[in-house]
Amino acid sequence: MKKSDFLVELEDILQREESCNETDNLEDYEEWDSLSKMSIMAYYDKKFNIKLSLKDFKDLVTVNDLIALAGDKIQ
Amino acid sequence: MITFNKGQIYIVTGASSGIGEATALLLNELGATVVAIARNIEKLANMKANCKYPENMHIEIKDLTDDIEGLPKYVKELKEKYGKFSGMAYCAGISQIKPIQVVEFDDIKSVFDINYYAPIFMTKGFVDRRCNIGKGASVVAIASAGAIGCDPGMTSYAGSKGALISSMQSISREVVKQGIRVNCVSPTLIKTGMAGEIEMEYADGKYPLGIGEPDDVANMIVYLLSDKAKWLTSHNYVIDCGAII
Numbered sequence: 001m002k003k004s005d006f007l008v009e010l011e012d013i014l015q016r017e018e019s020c021n022e023t024d025n026l027e028d029y030e031e032w033d034s035l036s037k038m039s040i041m042a043y044y045d046k047k048f049n050i051k052l053s054l055k056d057f058k059d060l061v062t063v064n065d066l067i068a069l070a071g072d073k074i075q
Numbered sequence: 076m077i078t079f080n081k082g083q084i085y086i087v088t089g090a091s092s093g094i095g096e097a098t099a100l101l102l103n104e105l106g107a108t109v110v111a112i113a114r115n116i117e118k119l120a121n122m123k124a125n126c127k128y129p130e131n132m133h134i135e136i137k138d139l140t141d142d143i144e145g146l147p148k149y150v151k152e153l154k155e156k157y158g159k160f161s162g163m164a165y166c167a168g169i170s171q172i173k174p175i176q177v178v179e180f181d182d183i184k185s186v187f188d189i190n191y192y193a194p195i196f197m198t199k200g201f202v203d204r205r206c207n208i209g210k211g212a213s214v215v216a217i218a219s220a221g222a223i224g225c226d227p228g229m230t231s232y233a234g235s236k237g238a239l240i241s242s243m244q245s246i247s248r249e250v251v252k253q254g255i256r257v258n259c260v261s262p263t264l265i266k267t268g269m270a271g272e273i274e275m276e277y278a279d280g281k282y283p284l285g286i287g288e289p290d291d292v293a294n295m296i297v298y299l300l301s302d303k304a305k306w307l308t309s310h311n312y313v314i315d316c317g318a319i320i
Contacts, residue, residue: 015204031204035249 001047006067006074013039022064040066048073077301079107079161081131085300086110086153086163088139088197091118093267094217095166097289098296100125102164103132105297110157113167114138133157139167139193146193150200162213162300163201165194170269172228183231190235195242198257202250210254213300216243217292218311220263224319226277236261240311247309256308258299262292263315282316 001009003022010020014031026032037057044050048070060066067074079085085102089095090111099111099122108131113119119134126132135153139146154160168190173182194216201207201214221229222236240259247257264278265287278286292314298304299312313319 017205033252 001070001074003067003074006070007063009043010063010066013043020063022062022067024063026060026063026066044070077105077297077303079105079301081106081108081128082158083161084108084110084157084159086112086150086160086197086201088112088163088165088194089167089217090134091115091122093166093269094262094265094289094292094296095164096122097293098164098166099132100127101290101293101297102300103128107131107161108157109133110135110153110160112137112139139197140188143188143192143196146196147200147203150197150206151203154206159208160201160206161208161211162215163197164296164300165197165214165216166296167193168217168269169232170271170274171231172271172274173231174228175230178230183234186231187235187238190232191238191242194239195246198243198246202246202253202255202257204253207255211302211305212253212255213304214243214246214255214257215296215299216257216259217296218243218259218261220261220313220315220319222261223313224315244309244311251308256299256304258304258308259311260292260295260299261311261313261315262287263313263319265289265292282318284316287314287316 007020014036016031041052044052050070056069085107087095087099087109090099091113099109103109104127110133111119112135116136123129123132123134169186171186198214216239218240219236221233222240225233243257243259264274267289295312295314
């Protein structure tokens with residue numbers, strides 16, 4: 001998946017009125033909470049067959065860090 | 076006194092008859108803008124002809140079971156057309172009385188499609204932050220007292236409503252942080268087109284205050300949609316004239 005496509009999907013998962021950018025700080029998103037993390041986990045599992053755990057989210061800072069969790073599946 | 080203003084926009088499904096019609100008419104009478112959804116254009120047009128403020132009553136023809144997974148997108152399209160929603164009353168539904176011996180899978184599926192899957196996916200669309208006003212938004216789904224005190228022959232119907240009550244409670248806890256309230260109203264038999272001959276026979280003598288009218292339920296729904304109910308969420312309110320619970 002292209003990064004640009006993922007950013008649109010992320011906007012939808014988080015139900016954001018504004019677009020998401022690679023360098024955005026996740027903690028700045030009002031929508032970034034435990035439920036949205038669960039939604040991301042479900043999305044990664046279904047879309048990329050990647051099973052994340054909550055500890056994977058612990059050190060995330062930016063959207064780019066989230067993208068990195070998908071390895072080469074988001075380019 | 077409960078009042079609304081026309082900037083408060085409410086979705087009402089099943090708005091062409093029974094409880095949905097009574098809810099749409101009452102919301103409109105109290106000043107809200109209503110997006111009234113149903114399948115039957117003649118009945119919807121008739122409902123609109125009877126409303127107090129036709130300029131605040133918008134009708135949308137839609138069979139909610141046509142594309143259930145597409146319902147969140149449908150809600151989004153409605154939001155683009157009308158603006159962010161203050162609430163939704165999900166009143167569409169069907170009844171079915173069939174003893175378990177003759178219940179087929181398709182019977183259960185057809186009941187679950189409109190009584191369970193459609194309200195879940197409409198709610199999924201509604202609670203999307205981009206579709207509602209946030210704090211103060213309210214969802215009310217019509218379940219049934221039959222989900223709690225079940226009569227015979229209600230395998231599909233009672234199951235669908237029981238599932239709806241449980242799911243709505245879970246959803247309510249997901250969205251409470253956004254200030255969205257989610258409740259169910261569970262009426263017993265109400266005098267509507269949905270109440271068939273067998274139901275009416277069951278009901279004979281069962282209700283000390285007589286059989287309920289659509290307005291008896293609509294009043295509760297509108298209260299739950301209003302800011303007067305700002306502290307109420309995550310519950311199922313039984314309206315049964317004391318007959319079942």
